[in-house]
Amino acid sequence: MHKAGFVNIVGNPNVGKSTLMNQLVGERISIATFKAQTTRHRIMGIVNTPEMQIVFSDTPGVLKPNYKMQEMMLAFSESALADADVLLYVTDVVENPEKNMEFLEKVQKMKIPVILLINKIDELSGPSGHVGKTEATSQQQLGDIVTRWHTLLPNAEILPISAKNKFGIDMLLKRIQELLPESPAYFDKDQLTDKPARFFVSEIIREKILLYYDKEIPYSVEVSVESFKETEKNIHIRAIIYVERDSQKGIIIGHQGIALKKVGSESRKALEKFFNKRIFLETYVKVDKDWRSSERELHHFGYNPD
Secondary structure, eight states: OOEEEEEEEEESTTSSHHHHHHHHHTSOOSOOOSSSSOOOSOEEEEEEETTEEEEEEEOOOOOOOSSHHHHHHHHHHHHHHHSOSEEEEEEESSSOTTTTHHHHHHHHTOOSOEEEEEEOGGGGSOTTSOOTHHHHHHHHHHHHHHHHHHHHOTTSEEEEOBTTTTBTHHHHHHHHHHHOOBOOOSSOTTOOOSSOHHHHHHHHHHHHHHHHOOTTGGGGOEEEEEEEEEOSSEEEEEEEEEESSHHHHHHHHOGGGHHHHHHHHHHHHHHHHHHTSEEEEEEEEEEOTTGGGOHHHHHHTTOOOO
16 A cells, blocks of 8 residues: 655745745755745655655745736645645744634645644744743743634644654645555656756745845846756856846945855855755846846746646
C-alpha cells in the first residue's frame, strides 16, 4: 500500500509558512525572512519514502491585492484550496483570527481534512522557555487561542507548533501520513521540487535583497536569470535585477557599486551552498517601469497561477 497526496500550506503573511515548509521538506526550498510577503509563487517541496510521497506547496500570504502582482499571488493561494488532499492553515499566537475572513470562509467550506497550525508558541514563554509561574499563563493564553480558532474552524484539527524550533513537526508529519489517500507517486521518487534551478537562483538573490534593503525597495524588485551555464564543477550565472524606478536602481547599486557587490557576494555564497558547486555570478540592474502592474511582464517573470 503506497500513499501519496498534495498537502498545501496557506495563511496570512508572516506567520511562518515558509519556515514550516522548509522544516517539513528538510531542505531550504522557500525564502524565510522576518519580512512579510517574501513568498510570491506557489512552490512545491516533495518528501519521499518507500511507502509514501507528500507533495507540499508553500503559497504567498493571503492579502487584499493592491496591484496586479498581488492579485496573482492571491490566485496562487486560492488555487491551493482547489487541489489539496490535506490543507495546512497556518496562524500564530498574535494574529487576529478574523483577519481576511473572506479567505477563511472558503476554508470553512472545504470537505477535505484541514489542520490548523498555531505557530510560534515559543513566543508565549519567557526568553529561557522555562518561566515558572508564567508557564501556566502561557498555557492559558494558548487555550484561549485554540478556543477562538475552534469557533471559526470547528471541523479542523488544531496543533500548536514552533516551526523555528521544530516543535510539533514530527507529530504533524505522522498525522499527514495517516490522512494521505492511497495512491501511486505523482513525481519521480528522487525529485525534490517542481521548480527549475533558475527559479532558485532568482529566489536566493531576491532573499539577499530582502535582507539588505529597507522599506519599499525589496517589494519593487524582481530577478530574472538571463544565463545559466553548468559544467561538472562550475555554474556561470548572469542575473538581471529589475526595479520600477531610476531612483531605486541607484539605491540597489549603491555608492560606487558597494551595495550591489554585497548582494552579489552573499548570493554567490548561498548559491554555492545550494548547488554544491563553484558559482560565477554576474548581476546587473535594469528599470522596468510598473512591472508589478503589467500582466505581460508578470507572465514573463513566471506569475502564472493557471
